[in-house]
Structures are given as structure tokens and as C-alpha cells.
Amino acid sequence: MGFAAQLPAAGGFLEQLEAARSLEDLQAVSEALRAHYGVDHLVYHWVSASGEQYGCGTYSPDWVQRYIEKGYLRIDPVVQGCFQRFHPVDWKRLDWSSKAARAFQKDAIAHGVGNQGFSIPIRGPNGQFALFTVSHSCPDEDWAQFTALHRRDMILMAHTFNEKALDLEPGRRPEAAQPLSPREIEALTLLAVGYSRAQVAETLAISEHTLRVYVESARFKLGAMNTVHAVARALSRGLIVV
Amino acid sequence: MGFAAQLPAAGGFLEQLEAARSLEDLQAVSEALRAHYGVDHLVYHWVSASGEQYGCGTYSPDWVQRYIEKGYLRIDPVVQGCFQRFHPVDWKRLDWSSKAARAFQKDAIAHGVGNQGFSIPIRGPNGQFALFTVSHSCPDEDWAQFTALHRRDMILMAHTFNEKALDLEPGRRPEAAQPLSPREIEALTLLAVGYSRAQVAETLAISEHTLRVYVESARFKLGAMNTVHAVARALSRGLIVV
DNA sequence: TTTTACCTCCCCAGAAATGGCGGGGGTGCC
DNA sequence: GGCACCCCCGCCATTTCTGGGGAGGTAAAA
Secondary structure, eight states: OOSOSOOSGGGGHHHHHHHOOSHHHHHHHHHHHHHHHTOSEEEEEEEOTTSOEEEEESSOHHHHHHHHHTTGGGTOHHHHHHHTOSSOEEGGGSOOOSHHHHHHHHHHHHTTOOSEEEEEEEEOGGGOEEEEEEEEOSOHHHHHHHHHHHHHHHHHHHHHHHHHHHHHOGGGSOOOOOOOOHHHHHHHHHHHTTOOHHHHHHHHTSOHHHHHHHHHHHHHHHTOSSHHHHHHHHHHTTSSOO | OOSOSOOSGGGGHHHHHHTOOSHHHHHHHHHHHHHHHTOSEEEEEEEOTTSOEEEEESSOHHHHHHHHHTTGGGTOHHHHHHHTOSSOEEGGGSOOOSHHHHHHHHHHHHTTOOSEEEEEEEEOGGGOEEEEEEEEOSOHHHHHHHHHHHHHHHHHHHHHHHHHHHHHOGGGSOOOOOOOOHHHHHHHHHHHTTOOHHHHHHHHTSOHHHHHHHHHHHHHHHTOSSHHHHHHHHHHTTSSOO
16 A cells, blocks of 8 residues: 555654744655655645635645646635535545546546545634645555544644644735624624625614614725625624624 | 643543544543543533534533623633634633733633633634633643643544534534536625626626526525525535635 | 536616715723 | 714615516536
């Protein structure tokens, strides 16, 4: 199968990770980890709300380039699936049924990504989202054994990569979430669950005009151009929950 | 100082956690973990933005009751701080300066929560948020030593508690995602970033009426009552990314 | 092959949202 | 006391969205 079956927890690499001083260091550690675990790839990948992405890992520059150029972010079942999920997930459990997904999969394998994968979603405040992935090429049983063995290590690595990446890229941090007033939150929340403005006003027992003031105020705070935008921003910044 | 200084990783309790079949089991394991680490408290606490909360842990029922009744959720610096943070955090690094926060702190200590604490924020899709906390009463240096030693264990416990809690409360999970057509996704995405319907139509180079058909179709698929609702659902189900 | 889903376009009229103007009262901070 | 913010309300007109019809073509799945 190729990868080491039994190793000490994270093999002391977590310390190396924690000592990283730059993205290049992270890159080097990910290469070392990849070799240590004997897998094909090991990647930390940050996806911002606006679609920009960066990260470090062992994918070939070719593949990374292609991924971005082709807009694979929008069809990659790993990203899509993890985005909707709470927990680490084996790629086999994702939905590869769509044609686009299968085409993507084929392309990915052709670029050496491997047929097996295990990805961990990581989130921060305001909808920040990153992925930590280990991928390999091997039979299902071997992979199942590997993931069972190293699941915890991978969780810790995911955490540590995320922590370091954020430390090293302070510019990527979210805009300061401008706090919304309680009423504004209530208003946007009710709008987000489908109430019309009139219904929201009735629910909050205020005049429709007052409601409008809240929504406008929230729009302003969020830098939104209209209500849809405001609700979307409030949602993706974690200011409201539906 | 009272707690065990050197222990094997998570002391085999992670397996117990993974075997839990009910919230009561989780409760029991948290009690065992608390004893194992020799700390005052160990709590997993789920917080939804709508204010409902549940969890398991070793806080006294009195304190839990009081916390809910007093609406401490809104002033608890641990919750507030972790909600805006990426990483695990020591309570000392939080902002306790406000009057409400200090009153809360005093009350918490009076209820045996402890003067030291370490909390890990955990997030799911759609802004779901939970906290895993270990608290204790001891001098700063001892606590620093404890957190340094067991930080990784705590991260793994946080993950596992979260995983099990979600498994055991399937009602808390988001609904399955209904697939949208590419055009529908484009339409909703552009709407979510603030474009008006006319602008979206122009951007997609289609007539405004065609766009309307997409939005209506998406609304129908998502079971949404209006555009705002549709965008909110698409966002929170991870069907679109802003 | 038939069905299904997707994409595209058109009209109309009523409902809803927005933008701008004005007013009031309350709290808490410097 | 002034300032900032939160909470609440009214009227105007305009723009935008929504809901009900209709049509036709392609491409993939059953």
C-alpha cells in the first residue's frame, strides 16, 4: 500500500508546524508530512467567501493552476461536500454522480491527486472556510485502514495548519464584523427565513416603516446594496443564522 | 495543583466517547474525563444564534439553570470571544473589562466554575457554533502548564464531543441539499452579492424574464417563499458561495 | 423513443421594496 | 451637556419584484 501503518502521533511534526515562520515553511512541513505518512498528497486549502483561495501542500503547480483556471472550486465535490458538512469525510462518501463531478474526478486523478482522499472542513468566524486534505492512490480497504489509524492526527494537523496559516496571513482575516443591533438581527433573520417585510413588521410588532429603518441601517452597516445582499452578508459573516 | 500532570493522549476516553449512544452517555464520559484530568469542569455546549442551547458537562444544574435564566449567553465573554475567534483560547485572553462581564465572572466563580478556563470554538456549516470548555480553579502558572500539556487532547475531545452530539441529535442537522442548475446557481450567486435582477440578467447576457424563470425555479426547488429566502437557503446549504 | 430537465424569450398587472423627507423618546459614554 | 446609538412612527413617489399566463429549442436520461 505504500504508507506507514503505525506511527507515533503526528510524529513530532506538529512541533515543526507550530514553529513555522512563513508559508514556505508550511509548504516544507507539508512535504515532510506527506513523506512521513507515505501518501500521495497533503494539502491545506483556504477558500474565502469571495472565491479566492490559497494554501499550501503537495499538489503539483500544474494541478493547482488548472484547478483555479477551470473554476473547479464550483464543481469540486470535496469543497461542496465539506462545505455542507460538520465532520471530516472520506471522499468516497461524497456525491460524485453529476457529470461535472465525474469529469473533475477524472481530471484530478490524471493530475496525480489520487483516487482516495480524506478531507477535514475547518471554519472560522464569519463563514471562513478551509480544507485540510490527505489524498492517495490505493485500494479502498487500505485507505479505510489508513484513515482509521490517522484520523486524529489529521484533525490535529488540520487545526495546526489552519492556525499557522492564519497567523502568517493576517491580511486574510475577515473584515471586522460590524455588530448589528438586536432588532436588526431579528429583522434580517426573519427576512432570511422567508418573511415579507410586512410579516416581519407584524412579527416584531412594529410598523413597517420602523422595520425599514432597521433593514436600511443593517444594509448600511454591512455595506450591502440591497436586502438580498444584506441578508447574504449577514449569513456568511455568521451574524445571523437560519 | 490537583490535576494530573502527565497522561497518555486522551487516556483512551476518546474511544468511550465514540461509543456513546445517548446524551446521557456523553454526560457520563464528560464526568469521567473531568475526574481523569483532575479539573473542576469539562463542558460541551451548543449555541445557536437563535439563543437555544444544549450540551453536556459537569457544571452544576444550578449554574446551567441560572445561566439560561439570566440570559448570560449574551454577555458571557467566553461565548462572545470564541464566536469571533478562530482558535482555542485561554479565558485570560478574553475581554472581561465590561461591567456585565465582571459581574458574570463573579457569579460564575461563585457557582464553582473556576477562575481558569480554556475554550475551543467549533463550527459547522451555516454558522452553527459550539464550545468545548475545560475550567478549573488554580494559579495561572499551573493552568498554563496544564493547557500546554493537554491542548491537543482538548482539541480532539472537542471534535469528538461535537461529532457525537450531532450524531445523537439528528434534528439539529441541516436539510439535504437539493441540486440547482448551473444557471440557477449563477443567478442566485449574483443576487447574493448585491446585483439587482436587471444587473444579473445583463451579466448573464439573458433577458430579465429568463432570469426570473431561474430565480422562480430555484425558489421552488429550495422551498423558498421569496428571493431573499431562496438566497439564504442556498447559502446556508452551501449551494452557493459568496 | 419518450420523457425529463434545462435554457431562452414574451406580455401584463398587482404586490412589494426602496429612497427620501420629517418627527419623537430612551440609554450610556466622555 | 453633547454625542452616538438604539428604538419607534408617518407620508410621499418611484423602482423593482412577483405571479399568472404563453412559446420553443436542445441535450441528456429512462
